[in-house]
Amino acid sequence: MHLFLRKRTFLLLLILAILLPTLVAASGGGSKQAIVNPKQLYSYELMTSDIKKLADAYPELIRYRSIGKSEYGRELWVMEIGNGPINVLLNASHHAREWITTITVMNMAETMAASTAKQGVWKQLNTADLFDHVTFQIVPMVNPDGVTLQQKGLAAFPQQDHAGLIKMNKNSRDFKRWKANGKGVDLNRQYPADWDTIRQAEYAPSYKNYKGKKPLEAKEAQLMYNFTKQLKPEIAISYHSSGEIIFWNFKTKASNLPRDRAFVQAYAAMTGYRAVAPEANPSGGGFTDWFITEFGKPALTPEIAPAVGETNVPLSYWDRIWKQHKDTMWLIGTTAYEQAMLSEKAKKASATIELTSPATTYRYPDLNRETAKGVKPGVYKVTREKGSWYEIQISGQGSRWIAKSMAKPWSKPKPTPTPTPSPTPTASPVVTPPSPSPTAPIASEPSAEPTPTAAPATEIPIVAGSPASTIPTPLPTPSST
Numbered sequence: 001m002h003l004f005l006r007k008r009t010f011l012l013l014l015i016l017a018i019l020l021p022t023l024v025a026a027s028g029g030g031s032k033q034a035i036v037n038p039k040q041l042y043s044y045e046l047m048t049s050d051i052k053k054l055a056d057a058y059p060e061l062i063r064y065r066s067i068g069k070s071e072y073g074r075e076l077w078v079m080e081i082g083n084g085p086i087n088v089l090l091n092a093s094h095h096a097r098e099w100i101t102t103i104t105v106m107n108m109a110e111t112m113a114a115s116t117a118k119q120g121v122w123k124q125l126n127t128a129d130l131f132d133h134v135t136f137q138i139v140p141m142v143n144p145d146g147v148t149l150q151q152k153g154l155a156a157f158p159q160q161d162h163a164g165l166i167k168m169n170k171n172s173r174d175f176k177r178w179k180a181n182g183k184g185v186d187l188n189r190q191y192p193a194d195w196d197t198i199r200q201a202e203y204a205p206s207y208k209n210y211k212g213k214k215p216l217e218a219k220e221a222q223l224m225y226n227f228t229k230q231l232k233p234e235i236a237i238s239y240h241s242s243g244e245i246i247f248w249n250f251k252t253k254a255s256n257l258p259r260d261r262a263f264v265q266a267y268a269a270m271t272g273y274r275a276v277a278p279e280a281n282p283s284g285g286g287f288t289d290w291f292i293t294e295f296g297k298p299a300l301t302p303e304i305a306p307a308v309g310e311t312n313v314p315l316s317y318w319d320r321i322w323k324q325h326k327d328t329m330w331l332i333g334t335t336a337y338e339q340a341m342l343s344e345k346a347k348k349a350s351a352t353i354e355l356t357s358p359a360t361t362y363r364y365p366d367l368n369r370e371t372a373k374g375v376k377p378g379v380y381k382v383t384r385e386k387g388s389w390y391e392i393q394i395s396g397q398g399s400r401w402i403a404k405s406m407a408k409p410w411s412k413p414k415p416t417p418t419p420t421p422s423p424t425p426t427a428s429p430v431v432t433p434p435s436p437s438p439t440a441p442i443a444s445e446p447s448a449e450p451t452p453t454a455a456p457a458t459e460i461p462i463v464a465g466s467p468a469s470t471i472p473t474p475l476p477t478p479s480s481t
């Protein structure tokens, strides 16, 4: 009897186990089961596995690759979310014991993808449309060696390095306080922004605060530096975890102050954090110190938890952190988009493009303005462009704007062979480039509406390269680690 009941219970559980995933998938209507579980010790291996699962679950939106290896050969993964030419850079865990920041950006990544998959809306913005213009580039763990040491201790490191690691840890075998990389260098004191004048607290490799012998000596800082230089993001956020405050100003140019102050104030209002007033003599070397001076664009260093002393932030703070951050990525993404568009003016263009899937169209090249009827796949003439937008002509509807990332250059189909000899024997496909042409038939094709696109020159000079030239290319699939 007893045994029989157990057997029945077992069978019932077995049936449920088989059926449940199917039921969940069917009832979700596009919503998927969460991949990132934020309430657990979040290791490098777990992160690597989650990145791959996210890319598999959202192939149309997420790609990933490695930008290089850490001192101990762990990959510095970057996850790309979105298809637009305007880049936003998020990075986390420069400091080993601050790995709750990795959980935060991983959860943001999944939230962004899930929202987009189910046609989510944030403040009237269709989030899927944002990703036609903006791409989030996320490096969730800048310091995988340090995080691993902090979480797993010496066992995860080669025997011959144990004595050195213990020495750098002030003769303790408890690595909970570890902040540095695997070589005892503080990665957030490694960037070339007033590095010489960093107020030194340590003069040799240590579990914290050692700035190294020279800037970018640590592989991880060098990789971040090269990657960021190549990417030229509109905005960078470098997450740390102590104090619920936001650093945002490092010798910021007076002309950029109104823009950067508005951004940090919006972020502070959303999170409840305090924006830190700039010091008279700031100590440099941090990622955002360098970013602000190098690019003249806004960067924030949010400290996303109350100060907890020399250890990792307990997971019991997770709910509080997520409540503060759950919408911040939309603020960051829309701010980057608006900032990039400020420097863009509408120009005449002459090109022929192809849409391979239906696209949302807009009456103006502005995500915050009204959308118009969708447009079917097909071949369209481009008459103007503005930043990440094309103006196309739709018969019967006049002109509409679409995201450039939706379009690909149209190639004339190869003419079928005809019996009459052709004067041009090489009938190679002709790709019409989207270059402005003074002879475009634009004048005879009046726009349906006046477009408020002739943006006046603003007080914000966007100096770094044109964001429209960096459409992401397909990324190679990294091997398992």
Ligand SMILES: [Zn+2]
Binding pocket: 095, 098, 188, 240, 241
């Ligand atoms: Zn930190």
